[in-house]
Amino acid sequence: MSELPSYLASVAKTIDHMIDRYFVDKTGELNKASAHLLAAGGKRLRPAVVMLAADTVKPGSSDDILHAALALEVTHTFTLVHDDIMDDDSLRRGAPTVHTKWDMPTGILAGDVLYARAFEHLCMAQAKDDAKVRAVTMLAKACDEICAGQHMDMSFEHRTDVTEGEYLEMVKKKTGVLYAAAAGIGAILAGGNGVQVKALYNFGLSTGIAFQIQDDIIDLLTPPEKSGKDQASDLREGKQTLLMIRAREKGLDLKKYQRDLSPADIQAAIRELTDAGVIDEVKKTATDLVAESNRHLSVLAPSKERQLLMDIGEFFVTRSF
Numbered sequence: 001m002s003e004l005p006s007y008l009a010s011v012a013k014t015i016d017h018m019i020d021r022y023f024v025d026k027t028g029e030l031n032k033a034s035a036h037l038l039a040a041g042g043k044r045l046r047p048a049v050v051m052l053a054a055d056t057v058k059p060g061s062s063d064d065i066l067h068a069a070l071a072l073e074v075t076h077t078f079t080l081v082h083d084d085i086m087d088d089d090s091l092r093r094g095a096p097t098v099h100t101k102w103d104m105p106t107g108i109l110a111g112d113v114l115y116a117r118a119f120e121h122l123c124m125a126q127a128k129d130d131a132k133v134r135a136v137t138m139l140a141k142a143c144d145e146i147c148a149g150q151h152m153d154m155s156f157e158h159r160t161d162v163t164e165g166e167y168l169e170m171v172k173k174k175t176g177v178l179y180a181a182a183a184g185i186g187a188i189l190a191g192g193n194g195v196q197v198k199a200l201y202n203f204g205l206s207t208g209i210a211f212q213i214q215d216d217i218i219d220l221l222t223p224p225e226k227s228g229k230d231q232a233s234d235l236r237e238g239k240q241t242l243l244m245i246r247a248r249e250k251g252l253d254l255k256k257y258q259r260d261l262s263p264a265d266i267q268a269a270i271r272e273l274t275d276a277g278v279i280d281e282v283k284k285t286a287t288d289l290v291a292e293s294n295r296h297l298s299v300l301a302p303s304k305e306r307q308l309l310m311d312i313g314e315f316f317v318t319r320s321f
């Protein structure tokens with residue numbers, strides 16, 4: 001994966017410049033709230049997927065659709081702003097969450113502004129009008145499914161019998177579909193045919209699910225100074241992640257951790273899950289999904305960009321923050 005870090009750094013630099021121009025430099029308190037989380041950083045992975053998918057279909061086409069790449073980052077950020085409100089989280093990317101820094105109504109409106117501007121930027125891409133209509137439709141459907149996934153996730157809070165199948169369906173909607181849309185939109189705007197668009201969409205879907213599974217692992221294992229988030233928040237809240245589901249299937253009682261946890265408590269939970277083989281099993285599930293995503297890409301011609309997409313999939317399940 002030697003070229004991936006430099007590629008991601010280049011994409012992040014480009015997207016950060018666009019964020020400064022189109023969001024940070026705007027005046028007004030609501031604009032500041034809307035730009036807050038965007039400007040707090042991020043790996044800009046979804047824009048990278050948009051651009052690589054485009055260049056896999058038509059080399060060099062990513063330069064024409066930078067606004068579409070930005071649109072996917074803005075969409076992602078809108079979901080984070082609203083997620084933080086629903087979860088009442090106070091920290092995101094090492095910065096105060098929007099509703100914490102301002103207030104709840106401003107946080108809701110800031111997320112709404114980002115949602116609207118995402119579609120504005122998607123329409124600013126240089127592509128054929130019919131391709132842009134298909135891209136807008138794909139992003140709109142993804143946002144619809146993200147909301148459904150978030151609702152499923154919230155409904156799980158009141159249950160202790162969530163199955164692995166239900167969890168994977170929730171993650172597909174909440175996280176997978178936006179990565180799928182990123183890859184699919186890149187392919188559409190670059191003029192990809194039906195086979196190419198479907199292959200890249202399915203690639204994004206599988207890697208997106210793997211990404212969320214790894215995120216659940218990171219929530220447990222990675223300290224806040226590295227992740228920028230509260231460690232073990234899922235454990236404290238009793239969220240029905242794949243880790244928790246597999247632990248329950250093995251007869252582990254994690255309810256004792258649904259309270260304020262000290263670092264020693266968190267380490268005890270990690271040891272319990274490690275000794276039972278839960279963490280390794282969940283990691284394998286994510287790794288298998290990435291292998292499946294690479295099979296989807298096999299219908300595309302070999303290229304540097306296709307390899308970078310495969311490298312991103314591997315990165316999704318090996319990252320620690």
